[in-house]
Structures are given as structure tokens and as C-alpha cells.
Amino acid sequence: MQHAAKSQPEVAMRNPIQCNQCSMQSICVPAGLVSSDVELLDKSSREPHVYNKRAMVYSPDQPMHSLFAIKSGSVKCYTIDSEGKQQITSFHLAGDIIGMESIAKGAAVTYCEALETSMLCEIKLSRLFAQNFNGVDKNLLQLLSKRIGQRNVHYLNVVNTTAEQRVASFLMAMGDHLHEHGFSRQEFRLPMTRTDIANYLGLAVETVSRIFTSFKNQGLIATQQSILTIKNLQELQKIAA
Amino acid sequence: MQHAAKSQPEVAMRNPIQCNQCSMQSICVPAGLVSSDVELLDKSSREPHVYNKRAMVYSPDQPMHSLFAIKSGSVKCYTIDSEGKQQITSFHLAGDIIGMESIAKGAAVTYCEALETSMLCEIKLSRLFAQNFNGVDKNLLQLLSKRIGQRNVHYLNVVNTTAEQRVASFLMAMGDHLHEHGFSRQEFRLPMTRTDIANYLGLAVETVSRIFTSFKNQGLIATQQSILTIKNLQELQKIAA
DNA sequence: CCACAATCCTGATCTAGGTCAAGCTGTCCA
DNA sequence: TGGACAGCTTGACCTAGATCAGGATTGTGG
Numbered sequence: 135m136q137h138a139a140k141s142q143p144e145v146a147m148r149n150p151i152q153c154n155q156c157s158m159q160s161i162c163v164p165a166g167l168v169s170s171d172v173e174l175l176d177k178s179s180r181e182p183h184v185y186n187k188r189a190m191v192y193s194p195d196q197p198m199h200s201l202f203a204i205k206s207g208s209v210k211c212y213t214i215d216s217e218g219k220q221q222i223t224s225f226h227l228a229g230d231i232i233g234m235e236s237i238a239k240g241a242a243v244t245y246c247e248a249l250e251t252s253m254l255c256e257i258k259l260s261r262l263f264a265q266n267f268n269g270v271d272k273n274l275l276q277l278l279s280k281r282i283g284q285r286n287v288h289y290l291n292v293v294n295t296t297a298e299q300r301v302a303s304f305l306m307a308m309g310d311h312l313h314e315h316g317f318s319r320q321e322f323r324l325p326m327t328r329t330d331i332a333n334y335l336g337l338a339v340e341t342v343s344r345i346f347t348s349f350k351n352q353g354l355i356a357t358q359q360s361i362l363t364i365k366n367l368q369e370l371q372k373i374a375a
Numbered sequence: 376m377q378h379a380a381k382s383q384p385e386v387a388m389r390n391p392i393q394c395n396q397c398s399m400q401s402i403c404v405p406a407g408l409v410s411s412d413v414e415l416l417d418k419s420s421r422e423p424h425v426y427n428k429r430a431m432v433y434s435p436d437q438p439m440h441s442l443f444a445i446k447s448g449s450v451k452c453y454t455i456d457s458e459g460k461q462q463i464t465s466f467h468l469a470g471d472i473i474g475m476e477s478i479a480k481g482a483a484v485t486y487c488e489a490l491e492t493s494m495l496c497e498i499k500l501s502r503l504f505a506q507n508f509n510g511v512d513k514n515l516l517q518l519l520s521k522r523i524g525q526r527n528v529h530y531l532n533v534v535n536t537t538a539e540q541r542v543a544s545f546l547m548a549m550g551d552h553l554h555e556h557g558f559s560r561q562e563f564r565l566p567m568t569r570t571d572i573a574n575y576l577g578l579a580v581e582t583v584s585r586i587f588t589s590f591k592n593q594g595l596i597a598t599q600q601s602i603l604t605i606k607n608l609q610e611l612q613k614i615a616a
Numbered sequence: 617c618c619a620c621a622a623t624c625c626t627g628a629t630c631t632a633g634g635t636c637a638a639g640c641t642g643t644c645c646a
Numbered sequence: 647t648g649g650a651c652a653g654c655t656t657g658a659c660c661t662a663g664a665t666c667a668g669g670a671t672t673g674t675g676g
Contacts, residue, residue: 213531215531221535223527223531235520235527236520237517237520238517238518239524243524243527244527275519276478277479278475278516278520278523279475279477280479281523282519282526283480283484285526285527286465286476286484289464289526289530289533290454290456290462290464292530292534292577293462293533293576294462294574294577296632297632327654328653328655329653329654333535335534336533336535337634338633339654339655340633340634340635340654340655340656341632341633341634343656344633344655344656375457537663538663568622569624569625570624578663578664579664579665580623580624580625581626581663581666584625585625585626587625588625588626600672617676618674618675619674619676620675621672621674622671622672622673622674623672623673624670625668625669625671626668626670627666627667627669628665628666629664629666630665631661631664632662633660633661633662633663634660635659635661636657636658636659636660637656637657637659638657639657640653640654640656641652641654641655642652642654643650643651643652644650644652645648645649645650646647646648646649646650
């Protein structure tokens with residue numbers, strides 16, 4: 135992800151990192167493969183594709199037999215309801231694998247749009263299955279299982295919680311995710327708009343804005359442009375709980 | 376599930392149905408196996424276990440390397456928050472496979488409790504993997520993928536919707552699920568309390584109760600005890616949308 | 617078959633957060 | 647370099663649904 139403290143810009147775009155050198159190896163689908171197996175991966179599974187801000191990665195009903203690994207940047211997944219209103223189901227940052235909910239149908243079930251210039255690797259399922267890599271299925275299975283758990287956690291964060299709790303746990307989740315991928319937990323860029331955050335959390339923009347202001351006044355966070363600093367992790371955590 | 380129109384009580388308990396005769400075959404994990412393979416399944420994967428009302432199927436952190444297929448009855452899955460309050464993440468009826476979110480951790484992440492006398496088959500993952508059944512992994516994968524999609528749908532039904540919409544789409548979802556498994560879409564038993572429904576949908580019990588009454592007054596539904604009849608599917612659907 | 621506990625319903629208030637309106641800030645391009 | 651536009655903030659008001667309180671049903675164990 136385009137990040138304040140540790141950004142890796144177009145370099146990787148011109149010199150694609152091999153899977154066995156990739157920083158995402160431990161979380162990527164090929165995780166658990168010995169390095170020699172990685173070589174066998176389809177070339178298209180190794181070369182990241184660049185998406186500009188607002189570019190669509192996939193759309194509902196589009197046939198899809200791949201997952202995508204986000205090497206850098208971020209995306210939002212959303213559906214459009216009967217009144218044409220966007221409803222965001224998830225945000226994904228560098229280090230995430232997306233598209234898991236498409237496997238059942240063989241086609242995308244949501245829109246997926248880049249929030250900023252992003253690099254994604256396409257991982258073709260057919261290759262994974264055909265080459266019958268040892269351990270791949272089990273890894274994939276664990277990945278999907280984990281995702282179900284994450285969806286449950288997000289659900290719990292939204293149902294039966296106050297607006298303050300939702301925003302606090304959203305910020306904590308962002309920090310935790312980035313931290314897991316070697317970035318700072320307390321200082322990062324929010325690639326999505328307040329409107330997107332509000333939509334995702336089931337709140338009005340105004341509410342999100344007010345809560346940000348309130349958190350700033352309490353000295354819990356600081357912002358300048360889209361850079362967010364968590365100044366009091368403990369207290370924010372307490373609110374999120 | 377214990378059902379008004381089509382119930383299958385203790386019979387199956389005493390004479391366990393073989394997997395290849397089981398009505399759930401098409402949705403169960405062994406789906407896609409040829410019948411001869413089914414014979415190889417662990418005996419424990421074929422004999423349903425009976426859980427009485429309020430019996431716990433599993434609890435968080437309990438080591439778990441199985442899925443459970445609900446042959447009859449129903450369960451609720453929930454977590455307990457920091458204040459000791461129960462928060463229901465999902466209900467499951469006959470025909471559902473549960474425990475998918477436990478695969479990643481190798482241990483349960485929620486409580487799972489029978490809502491009524493229920494029969495569940497334990498499906499050991501180790502057996503499925505060890506015997507390396509052809510097609511099992513792919514089926515499992517599709518199952519998990521589908522579940523992620525379902526979790527998203529439920530999330531969308533709760534975020535940014537009115538109380539009326541939530542209750543309507545909850546009832547529709549119940550009907551649809553039962554219909555998929557050969558039961559009546561419009562007349563069924565609600566095995567969970569209003570309190571449980573409210574908790575699941577992020578509402579107060581009183582609100583759920585009022586909406587049930589309102590739907591009754593509008594002639595959309597009828598209830599007697601826990602039997603619910605959807606009298607105007609179209610209208611209810613319209614509200615749910 | 618009765619009693620008592622759980623569940624369900626209904627009415628009266630209260631409030632978190634939505635909605636509406638308007639001003640502010642930053643950024644992009646002519 | 648100055649609109650114009652998208653995003654953000656703030657204030658005033660208003661409603662959906664929570665909370666509180668009580669009463670009606672149900673169903674369950676002794």
C-alpha cells in the first residue's frame with residue numbers, strides 16, 4: 135500500500151518480484167509450497183497488474199476463476215442495491231487475497247475497485263488445481279476459513295455497537311492489519327473517503343466526521359490530509375471493545 | 376429440522392441413514408464422491424449424534440478438526456462479548472454444514488448450541504484429506520466460498536437497512552432455505568425466540584415483536600405458537616428489498 | 617393440573633444518530 | 647492563479663428505534 139513510512143512505488147512494477155522473493159509469500163496462496171514449486175506457477179500468477187485509482191478489478195457476474203493478491207495499494211468491494219446505491223462489503227489492503235467469494239459461482243459477486251494506484255497478482259485456480267501442488271488446497275481452505283471468521287468479526291463490530299465503537303474498531307483493524315504486514319500500526323494513510331468509511335460501517339458521513347473530530351479533541355488520534363496517527367492506542371482499543 | 380409439514384423424528388436416530396441414501400447428499404461435503412467412496416468414510420462421519428435443546432455442540436477454543444452436518448433440528452452460533460453479552464452470528468437449519476470458520480485455527484471460534492432436539496453428523500477433516508478423495512477439496516472450497524458470500528449477504532441485510540427490512544429479509548431467508556431443502560417456503564416453525572432473532576438482527580426484542588404484530592395486521596404473515604405462515608410472499612419480498 | 621418462569625406483547629418516553637443545510641478546505645486543471 | 651468540484655466539517659433539527667415499565671400468554675416441571 136502507498137504508505138507514509140514505507141512505500142514501494144513503481145520499481146516493483148518494472149521489475150516484477152518473483153514469488154519466492156515476494157514479501158507476501160507467507161500469506162499468499164503459494165504459501166506452504168517449496169520454492170521449486172513456485173517456479174511452476176503460471177507466469178500470469180507472478181506478474182502484478184497495475185490498476186489506477188477508480189479502476190475496476192472485477193464486476194458482478196464476470197466469469198472469474200482466479201484470486202487476486204494485493205501487492206500494493208488498496209481496493210473496495212461493493213454491491214449496488216435495488217435503488218442503485220453502493221454498499222461496501224469490504225476494504226482490502228496490501229497483503230490481502232481477494233475474490234474468495236467468487237469461487238462457488240465461478241463468477242464475481244461484487245464490484246471491486248482500486249482506491250488508489252494498486253498492484254494485484256492474478257492467481258489462477260485452475261493452475262493451482264491442475265498442477266496439484268502439495269498443500270495448496272489446505273492453504274486455500276485455511277485462507278477461506280479465516281475469511282469467514284473475519285466476516286463474522288466485522289459483522290459483530292457493526293451489529294449492536296455504537297457509532298463510536300464502530301469507528302474505533304475500524305481504525306484499530308486498519309492498524310492491526312498494516313502492522314501484520316510490517317507497517318506502522320499507529321501511523322498510516324487512509325486510502326478511502328469518509329463517505330466510504332461511513333457506508334462500510336452503516337453510518338452517515340456526518341457521524342463519522344463528528345467522531346473523528348471528537349477523537350482528535352480527546353487526543354486519541356491526529357490527522358493531516360489522509361494520514362492518520364493513532365496517539366492513544368490503549369484508549370482507542372478500550373472504546374472499540 | 377423439526378417441522379410442521381414434514382418431520383422425521385427419532386427413526387433416523389435408531390437406524391442411521393447411510394451417506395449414499397442421505398437426503399443431504401447433494402449439499403454435504405461428500406457431495407461429488409462416487410458412492411463407493413462414501414463407504415470409506417469414517418463411521419463417525421455417518422452416524423448422527425443427537426443434541427437436546429440447549430446442548431452445546433462446541434465452544435470457543437475447543438480443538439476442532441471436523442465439520443458438522445445438521446441432519447435435523449437447528450442451532451445458533453454466538454460469541455460472548457467483554458460484558459458477557461451473547462451475540463448471535465448465525466442460525467443454521469437442517470441441511471447446513473457448520474464449523475467452517477474453525478478450520479483456520481483448528482479450534483472453534485464461537486459457541487454452537489442446539490435450539491431444539493437436533494441430529495448432527497461429525498465430518499472429520501483428517502479423513503477427508505488422508506483418504507484424498509477426488510473432488511472433496513474442491514467441494515469443500517466451494518462450500519466455504521459460498522459461506523463467505525452468505526455472510527456478506529447477511530451483513531448487507533443488517534447494515535443500512537430499517538428494522539422492518541431486516542425482519543422481512545430474515546423471514547424470507549428462512550423460507551428460502553427451507554424451500555431449498557424440500558420444505559414449505561411459506562409455512563414453517565421458527566425454532567428461535569424473538570430475543571434471539573432481535574440479537575441476530577441487531578434490534579431490540581420489543582422492535583421485533585412490534586414488527587411481527589404489524590406484519591400480522593397487514594396480513595403479510597400469521598403465527599400460532601412458533602409456527603409461522605407467510606401469507607403474502609410478494610409484499611414481504613418487496614419490504615425486504 | 618397447577619404454579620411459576622420464560623417468552624411475548626404493548627404503551628410511554630428518550631436518545632443516538634440520521635437528515636438537511638451551509639460553510640470550509642484542498643486539489644486539479646484551464 | 648483562480649474557479650470549480652469533491653471531500654470534509656459543523657450546526658440545528660427530527661425520527662427510528664432503544665429503553666423502561668407493565669401486563670398477557672405460554673409452556674414446563676413437580
